[in-house]
Every structure is written in C-alpha cells, then in structure tokens.
Amino acid sequence: MEEMEETLRELEVWLQEALAAADSVSAVEALRVATLGKKGRLTTILKNLSRLSTAERARQGAAANILKKKAIHLIQKRRSTLQKAELDASIVVERIDTTLSARPEQVGRIHPVSQTLDEIMAIFGWMGFAAVEGPDIEDDFHNFTALNIPPGHPARQMHDTFYLPERADGTRFLLRTHTSPVQIRVLEKEQPPIHIIAPGRVYRRDSDMTHTPMFHQVEGLVIDNTINVGHMKNCISLFINSFFEQNDIQVRFRPSFFPFTVLSMEIDVSYLCKNNEETCNTSESWLEIIGCGMVHSHVLTSCGLDPERWQGFAFGMGVERLAMLKYGIPDLRTFYEPDLRWLQHYGFLFMDVPSVSGRR
Numbered sequence: 001m002e003e004m005e006e007t008l009r010e011l012e013v014w015l016q017e018a019l020a021a022a023d024s025v026s027a028v029e030a031l032r033v034a035t036l037g038k039k040g041r042l043t044t045i046l047k048n049l050s051r052l053s054t055a056e057r058a059r060q061g062a063a064a065n066i067l068k069k070k071a072i073h074l075i076q077k078r079r080s081t082l083q084k085a086e087l088d089a090s091i092v093v094e095r096i097d098t099t100l101s102a103r104p105e106q107v108g109r110i111h112p113v114s115q116t117l118d119e120i121m122a123i124f125g126w127m128g129f130a131a132v133e134g135p136d137i138e139d140d141f142h143n144f145t146a147l148n149i150p151p152g153h154p155a156r157q158m159h160d161t162f163y164l165p166e167r168a169d170g171t172r173f174l175l176r177t178h179t180s181p182v183q184i185r186v187l188e189k190e191q192p193p194i195h196i197i198a199p200g201r202v203y204r205r206d207s208d209m210t211h212t213p214m215f216h217q218v219e220g221l222v223i224d225n226t227i228n229v230g231h232m233k234n235c236i237s238l239f240i241n242s243f244f245e246q247n248d249i250q251v252r253f254r255p256s257f258f259p260f261t262v263l264s265m266e267i268d269v270s271y272l273c274k275n276n277e278e279t280c281n282t283s284e285s286w287l288e289i290i291g292c293g294m295v296h297s298h299v300l301t302s303c304g305l306d307p308e309r310w311q312g313f314a315f316g317m318g319v320e321r322l323a324m325l326k327y328g329i330p331d332l333r334t335f336y337e338p339d340l341r342w343l344q345h346y347g348f349l350f351m352d353v354p355s356v357s358g359r360r
C-alpha cells in the first residue's frame with residue numbers, strides 16, 4: 001500500500017518535471033501517451049487496482065483517480081501554453097508585408113479577349129447563369145446533326161468547317177464551328193431547369209477585317225417550362241446594356257434563320273454611331289453581335305427532352321466583336337498578331353477587374 005502511494009507521488013513529480021521540460025506540443029502529446037495512453041504509466045496502475053482487496057481498491061482507486069484528473073489538467077495547461085507560443089512564433093515568421101508591391105514592375109497586359117470574356121461571365125454570373133465548357137474537337141453529331149443540321153443540310157456548307165483526318169470507321173472529327181454543341185452536351189446530361197453559359201474557342205475557314213479562323217463565342221441556354229420570347233429579349237437587352245454600361249445604346253433585333261432555333265433573330269448594335277456622325281447613316285454602322293432564338297423542338301427531342309413540357313431560348317455571341325465595339329478596336333485580325341505594341345495599347349492592367357456597375 002505504502003508502495004502504491006509512493007508510486008503515485010513519484011509519477012506526479014515525474015510528470016510535472018517532464019511537462020515543464022517539454023518544449024513542443026508534440027512533446028506534450030508524447031507525455032500524455034506515456035501517462036494516460038493505453039499502456040501509459042497511470043493507466044497501468046489503474047488496471048492493476050483489480051488485484052487489490054475491496055477496501056484497498058476503494059482507497060487507492062480514489063487516489064489514483066485524483067491523480068488522473070490532475071494529470072489531464074496539467075497536460076492540457078502545458079499544451080495550451082505551448083500552442084499559443086507556437087502560434088505567436090508562426091505569426092512572426094509568416095508575416096506578410098502588405099506594403100510591398102505585388103510585383104516589382106508591371107509585367108504584360110491582359111488581352112482584350114480575356115478582359116471581355118471576364119466581363120461577359122461576370123454579368124451572366126450575376127444574372128444566375130452557371131458556366132460550363134465543351135471540347136474544341138467535336139463530332140459531327142454534336143456540332144451539326146443534333147442541332148437539326150442533318151447530313152446534306154445546306155447550313156453545313158455555310159460553316160466552312162475544319163475537318164480532322166478520316167478515321168478507320170469513316171467518321172471525321174472536326175473543330176467546332178460554334179459553341180452550340182455545348183447546348184447538346186448539357187441537355188444530354190442535365191434535367192431542366194437549365195441556365196448555362198458556355199464560353200470557348202470556335203473555328204471557321206474565314207479571314208478578313210471582321211473574321212479570323214479562330215475566334216471566341218459565348219453560348220447561352222435557358223430551359224424551363226414557361227420560358228418565352230419575352231424572357232429572351234429581356235435577358236439579352238439587359239446583358240447588352242450592362243456590358244456597354246449605358247442604357248441608350250442602339251440595338252436592333254433582326255429576323256434571321258438558324259436550323260436549331262425558331263423565332264430566330266440576330267442582334268446588331270450601333271454603338272459608335274453617337275460619336276461618329278459620318279458612319280451614322282450607313283448600313284456599316286451596325287455590327288451583328290448575337291444570334292438567338294427559341295430552342296427548336298428537334299433539338300429537345302434529340303436530347304431526350306419532351307418539347308411539350310420544356311421550352312426555352314439559346315443565344316450565341318461573338319466575343320471579339322463585342323470587344324471591338326466596346327474598346328474601339330478597328331481590325332479583328334490584329335487580335336492574333338503577336339504585336340506587343342498593340343497589346344500595350346489595347347490591353348488592360350490586371351487590377352482592371354470587370355464590374356457590372358463600374359465605369360472605367
């Protein structure tokens with residue numbers, strides 16, 4: 001019995017000294033395991049109590065349990081002291097000097113296409129659209145057939161497609177000619193309600209003042225059970241006004257044709273008109289920026305959706321053209337000439353973040 005008391009006292013002294021000497025949270029943890037762990041010293045003492053007589057067990061047990069509580073308390077106290085010290089030390093070491101400039105000098109500029117894409121995404125993000133992406137290399141089904149452009153349809157010729165070499169089974173992949181195949185990929189996977197936009201590169205064999213073989217589009221798709229032309233017109237008008245950051249921009253909805261939409265329209269804007277009297281009265285002052293329409297029932301059925309139940313609209317816009325209009329860039333081809341002076345002039349500083357309300 002005496003022996004047991006002696007052992008407990010010894011253990012307490014040992015623990016106190018060892019804790020005082022422990023200089024890290026992990027050292028304290030090691031002491032906790034050595035004392036209170038499964039094979040810890042105090043745990044072993046507590047286990048051995050069963051060998052004692054009932055009266056002894058009660059007495060010794062009480063003493064051992066008091067020591068256990070004390071040990072837990074001592075360990076916890078030392079641990080929090082050391083934790084605080086370690087945190088203080090790391091705050092000093094990891095301190096960030098926010099007064100230092102992020103970069104010693106201004107390196108490069110953001111390309112107008114990146115800037116414009118960011119702005120478009122910010123506006124649609126604010127309207128509640130989710131962004132998705134599809135592959136640049138597409139198959140014939142997604143780029144044409146599922147969009148109600150079956151083999152032999154004259155619209156295929158209008159697309160000036162880049163085809164990849166023929167494969168063993170006779171099929172050929174192609175570089176997507178528009179972002180509309182992403183509509184199909186989303187409709188195949190998701191159930192309405194759908195509100196998505198899909199930014200990306202598209203490719204056509206075309207090159208002049210207003211065409212390059214590669215350019216960017218942003219596709220939009222909204223499907224639900226009551227979506228109508230009014231929603232389409234409102235949504236696109238809201239976008240245009242937000243993008244150009246003014247309400248009196250001239251917009252023209254012109255009837256058009258796309259095989260994958262009905263009530264198809266093209267939207268032209270004449271933004272330069274206000275500042276440029278000369279071009280004001282000529283037809284050249286309008287630039288087509290968006291194609292849109294109500295999603296054709298054939299598109300819905302080819303993706304397994306019931307056109308009696310679901311309806312909606314789609315649109316596709318040319319990113320470079322929006323950039324040209326907003327930032328007064330005259331020739332589309334210069335976007336892809338590696339001319340640093342051009343980028344210096346038309347590019348943006350990285351702090352020029354897109355905003356819906358902000359003017360720059």
Ligand code: PHE
Nearest residue numbers: 178180291292293314315316
């Ligand atoms: N994909 C069409 C184009 O590239 C644009 C469009 C998209 C039209 C969606 C209507 C609906 O010209």
